[in-house]
Amino acid sequence: MLSANAIEKLIVLLGRQNVLHEKEDLITFGYDATPEIQYLPDVIVFPTESEHVVEIVNFAREEGLPIVPRGSGTGLSGGSVAARGGIILCLTRLNRILEIDEENLTATAQAGVVTLDFFDAVMAKGLFYPPDPGSQKISTLGGNIAEDAGGLRGLKYGVTRDYVMALNGVLGDGLTFTTGGKSVKDVAGYALKDLLVGSEGTLGIITEATFSLIPPPQAKRTLLAYFKDTRTAGEAVASIIAAKIIPSTLEIMDNATIRCVEGYANIGLPLEMAALLLIEVDGHHASVVEEADDVRAVLERVGAAEIHEATDAEHANQLAAARRTALSALARVSPTTLLEDATVPRSRLAETFDEIERLSEKFQLKVGTFGHAGDGNLHPTVLCDERNRDEMERAHAFYHELYDKVLAWGGTVSGEHGIGLAKKDYLERQIGASGVNVMRRIKHSFDPHGVLNPGKIFNDEVTEEKRG
């Protein structure tokens, strides 16, 4: 509990409407989209100017409170939850697009700008910002940077990191920083911005970012392929990649996901099929026609049960929008949806599907799998009920064993959701104690007092001493 005096200080600094501390606010800022995670912060603050952030950081240091930066709270690893109480620094009111620079093909925006709003604003100027995470309608750019968010277009266009050119923000000791710029090339010293991207709010608070933009593709074609078994779908993905075709989107949904998504979106998905692939190729008109034909040929060769093409742009958008709802739609059939973010080299995709099937039988679980197949990034989702302890234990055992294989194949425990609170143990399995130690040293040099989002990604020394 913060003293009334301390709250009053924040109110003087930020204005009454930008400081929330009632119990009902603490509860509703106590979660993100990660299941089983809920912690109450002491206070929620909304800076409306970048300068406020410095003062909030100084206030936190004086009061000895941790700071957890937060956008819209759509994260999937608990990154924006105040696991040790303290201050939720909500950046949604720093939401101005500051510049769209058509000479340099860049745009600069504050951290709280909603991803899709940014996309629309640059598109209005004939420019394209490709990263499109599932929650783009509400997620913020700051959150996307902190989690290095991916999306449906990752395969061809890469992820958030690939578009960040410069960052401004505040460190844990109140120091402001600027890293990067509009120069296309920049090897002046360490690439600090690359450390900050994906740092999950543990190294610095990002207040402003400059992104590189590209011209939008002129044409696009969308194919849907249905499969009678998931393994063949996995093989199709590997074969498309092996044929040296890079679609902009190559997404997979298994039968459970198809049923849930169709239940919500009603767009005529095949309820009886084991899996479907949503494939988009884009680029110049001529090359798009060629690539679409090549993809079709591969699909036929591998043995897709049916191949369809989107009738028009609206239909194509419907399909992509429907795919974005996959996770939330799976929540229709069970109270709890526990999902993971396993990513494997693409040649291992078919085997990964086999393994998921084997393990869901072994642990007697209902699993829906979807994901960015072209990236080798799958989201096997256990459909369970958090009130059923036994089932939850089996669900965690399922992931534990799945990750054994994923790591043995050279995969990663998180493709795009981050480690946060939910996957700390898995991280150490992947990069080892020495890897975690290097990260700790980096954290210490950015945030010597350990006030920024402590306890995320890895346990800090303090908790380890306590444990020991």
Added chain:
Amino acid sequence: MAEKLCLGNFPLADEPNYEGMLQCMRCGFCLPTCPTYVLTGRERSSPRGRVALAKAVADDQIDFTGALKEESFFCLDCRACSTSCPSGVHAGQVMEACRNQANEAFPLTGAVRKFREFVLQRMLPSPDLLETSMLPARLYQKLGIQWLIRHSQILKLGPEWMEKAEGMMPELHPPLRPQLPEVVPAEGEPRGRVAFFLGCIMTLMYPEVSRQTVKVLTSQGFEVITPKEQKCCGAPHLNEGDRETTRSLARHNLDLFMELEVDAIVTDCAGCGAALKEYEELLEESGERDKLELFHKRIKDISEFLAEQGLRTDSLKSVEKVVTYHEPCHLCHAQGVSKQPRDLIKAIPGIDFRELNEASWCCGSAATFSLKYTGESRQILDRKLENIQATGAELLVTANPGCHLQLAWGLKQAGMPQEVVHITELLGMATG
């Protein structure tokens, strides 16, 4: 005391459904669709936040506090979140159930309570009493506006509600219900027989609109039966959190309309239609599943019905107007009727239809919300007016009396030229 039977810290049985709240996986897809979240940026004023709060009450984490009461009434119940929710959560319904709880947790006292009970339990359920005493023009004299002002906290009205309520009042005609024959025969080749559910606000404030509805139906070949004994659909009661009276009204209307041999029960009020379609859930415990299911199937909004039956366009006259369409929340979000009205409008010869940006965004009327939260309602309305302006339309078509009142008032205040018409008025113009 049967208190301990309540779920968690809810003060009353009839709690929001727990499984329904658990269904929320907190993805946040609802946030950008929620007018109160967009207005405040405050998580507790979002569908996700509201469900989380109700769940916290159910889980014994918090009491049913004043903030819960506030949120349950601040929710517009526009259902935009239901449309956007892939998981099938209905935050609006959760908040409706919480309004009921709020009345138990924070009981009104004395004259305030008596007045509320009089309005909700005596006046609204009785069509005669409503027509004689609630006719808004007479409300002024009969109930005494001074008295109302003094007791304006009854319905928790905002400070500027009076001026606004007065400004919103349309030109009043005698109520339609006593004038409308019980049976109006079909014209031309007969296509069927429908019952007409005539809403309270329609008969009192928009009798001319519902007259057009009947005219359009009969000219389209349908015999129209309007049972005189029908009562309020119960939406205002559900809205104010009086679930018991809602159930007894539902019971009455269900039995009355199911005795008629009709192909459909048609309404021209989106609010009524949404409430009637919820009888199935409201009366679930009565065990009459088949009857309720059939009733639900028969309830049709006028646009839904005409689009389904196919509009006879051979005799329609040309209407040379630039037209846009505002979607009532209780039509598009609560009933999923969105394409049909547009198809009907476009089927009228001569119409130049312009799509309205954010057509399904609430207008800020939301039953008594517009009077309780005048400031917030105004901000939501302004966003709508800007979008209307951009269409360059001459006519703004809608299909719900609440939206109609709010939009007409807003347009007049802003000095904008658009005239608001109900979709059946537009069809009426074409019918001649």
